[in-house]
Amino acid sequence: xxxxxxxxxxxxxxxxxxxxxxxxxxxxxxxxxxLIGSPAPExxxxxxxxVTQSLEGYRGKVVLLNxxxxxxxxxxxxxxxxxxxxxxxxxxxxxILAINELEDIKKVxxxxxxYQHTFDVLLDPDNQVANMYGxxxxxxxxxxxxxxxxRKVVKGGLLTEQSILxxxxxLLQESIxxxxxxxxx
Numbered sequence: 001x002x003x004x005x006x007x008x009x010x011x012x013x014x015x016x017x018x019x020x021x022x023x024x025x026x027x028x029x030x031x032x033x034x035l036i037g038s039p040a041p042e043x044x045x046x047x048x049x050x051v052t053q054s055l056e057g058y059r060g061k062v063v064l065l066n067x068x069x070x071x072x073x074x075x076x077x078x079x080x081x082x083x084x085x086x087x088x089x090x091x092x093x094x095x096i097l098a099i100n101e102l103e104d105i106k107k108v109x110x111x112x113x114x115y116q117h118t119f120d121v122l123l124d125p126d127n128q129v130a131n132m133y134g135x136x137x138x139x140x141x142x143x144x145x146x147x148x149x150x151r152k153v154v155k156g157g158l159l160t161e162q163s164i165l166x167x168x169x170x171l172l173q174e175s176i177x178x179x180x181x182x183x184x185x
């Protein structure tokens with residue numbers, strides 16, 4: 001009887017602990033998002049031209065990762081603000097990497113051409129990068145400073161030109177050796 005209780009207890013503990021440790025990698029589910037102030041997870045993805053780009057290649061720049069899809073209406077609504085900010089700040093060291101999740105390259109290319117976006121679009125065909133960043137719904141935006149640390153995450157909220165500027169401008173002013181907290185938004 002005592003053995004049965006011990007085995008039952010082990011089964012229950014294993015049932016609740018093991019899924020947290022192995023299911024995300026087995027089932028491709030999103031992991032926990034990176035904490036504010038922690039290093040942004042490194043990745044390599046292809047752009048629409050088939051060129052592989054890595055996050056490491058943007059060290060020294062302020063980066064906005066924007067996870068999106070063509071079917072996501074809020075994603076499409078926030079892209080004009082992203083485009084305007086990209087045009088105004090790209091010469092100051094600001095980069096937008098719009099990471100498309102799971103969609104066909106032809107569909108993504110048509111969408112980008114239709115809306116005339118010129119920021120970089122990367123393809124995440126198996127959702128690995130979205131999972132690394134804990135993306136569950138769309139859109140999700142991750143602001144990364146010049147040293148490669150996550151400074152802000154916006155989940156589901158619509159980016160505006162003003163909200164992007166409020167986050168990005170202080171980061172552009174920082175030297176690469178300093179990290180200061182962002183003002184409250």
